[in-house]
Amino acid sequence: MNNIKVHLDNLNIHFGKTHAVKDISMDFPENSVTAIIGPSGCGKSTMLRSLNRMHDLVPSARVSGKVLLDSDDVYGRGIDPVAIRRRVGMVFQKPNPFPAMSIYDNVVAGYKLNSRMVRSEADEIVESCLKRVALWDEVKDRLKANAMTLSGGQQQRLCIARTIAVKPEVILMDEPASALDPISTLKIEELIEELKERYTIIIVTHNMQQAARVSDYTAFLYMGDLIECGETKKIFTTPEQKQTEDYITGRFG
Numbered sequence: 123m124n125n126i127k128v129h130l131d132n133l134n135i136h137f138g139k140t141h142a143v144k145d146i147s148m149d150f151p152e153n154s155v156t157a158i159i160g161p162s163g164c165g166k167s168t169m170l171r172s173l174n175r176m177h178d179l180v181p182s183a184r185v186s187g188k189v190l191l192d193s194d195d196v197y198g199r200g201i202d203p204v205a206i207r208r209r210v211g212m213v214f215q216k217p218n219p220f221p222a223m224s225i226y227d228n229v230v231a232g233y234k235l236n237s238r239m240v241r242s243e244a245d246e247i248v249e250s251c252l253k254r255v256a257l258w259d260e261v262k263d264r265l266k267a268n269a270m271t272l273s274g275g276q277q278q279r280l281c282i283a284r285t286i287a288v289k290p291e292v293i294l295m296d297e298p299a300s301a302l303d304p305i306s307t308l309k310i311e312e313l314i315e316e317l318k319e320r321y322t323i324i325i326v327t328h329n330m331q332q333a334a335r336v337s338d339y340t341a342f343l344y345m346g347d348l349i350e351c352g353e354t355k356k357i358f359t360t361p362e363q364k365q366t367e368d369y370i371t372g373r374f375g
């Protein structure tokens with residue numbers, strides 16, 4: 123197994139009285155894809171969002187336990203959530219490019235917030251990030267066009283380019299292909315496969331085939347509990363828990 127990039131230790135998340143994530147301890151290995159699966163409302167997105175402190179913005183949310191990024195305590199005293207979000211980027215279900223910006227400006231938007239740069243540096247980042255998400259050839263002649271002129275699938279790849287421009291270590295993806303057509307979905311899946319060489323990827327997906335195709339490890343959640351996690355091959359062929367088997371064979375969920 124690769125090094126552990128993110129480690130959860132007795133993670134609990136409440137929203138008021140709702141106990142959404144219950145005492146979860148698990149590891150996310152570096153340079154690999156871990157899929158989080160489970161029926162609607164089982165806490166997948168809640169767990170994912172805790173990894174870069176997105177719940178800081180939700181007044182009713184309470185997070186306890188530990189999230190370690192390498193050996194850094196993500197919720198530790200004196201840790202800057204903005205610095206954490208730079209190291210742990212996020213791609214959402216619906217592509218969300220900045221609507222008033224060009225393709226070019228979208229790619230460097232996050233990067234510009236974090237550091238000053240000269241034009242040639244920006245050009246280089248735009249080209250390399252768009253190439254890495256396999257969008258360069260499609261857009262290189264219209265970099266100044268508004269980002270909303272792209273198709274949904276292209277917009278999602280642009281959002282991934284924007285995420286990697288900031289040079290994160292971990293990328294969280296919350297159903298990144300569920301709003302896309304099958305061809306765009308395939309492109310995103312191929313991209314995930316390539317991105318894991320540089321980044322640690324954690325993806326929430328409802329699509330079991332997608333989890334089986336793209337991930338190295340899978341975690342199955344049910345009603346806030348982690349039922350089972352391990353190598354995807356094993357989870358999908360010889361799971362240890364009956365609940366996991368029932369879920370992956372479509373008996374419930």
Ligand SMILES: Nc1ncnc2c1ncn2[C@@H]1O[C@H](COP(=O)(O)OP(=O)(O)OP(=O)(O)O)[C@@H](O)[C@H]1O
Pocket residue numbers: 137140142160161162163164165166167168169180182328
């Ligand atoms: N901001 C919030 N405020 C209050 N309750 C919330 C909030 N976000 C999530 N919850 C609750 O936490 C539980 C887990 O929700 P979560 O969105 O993590 O599930 P999920 O497994 O990602 O579901 P889905 O697959 O439908 O997206 C649910 O009971 C949900 O209602």
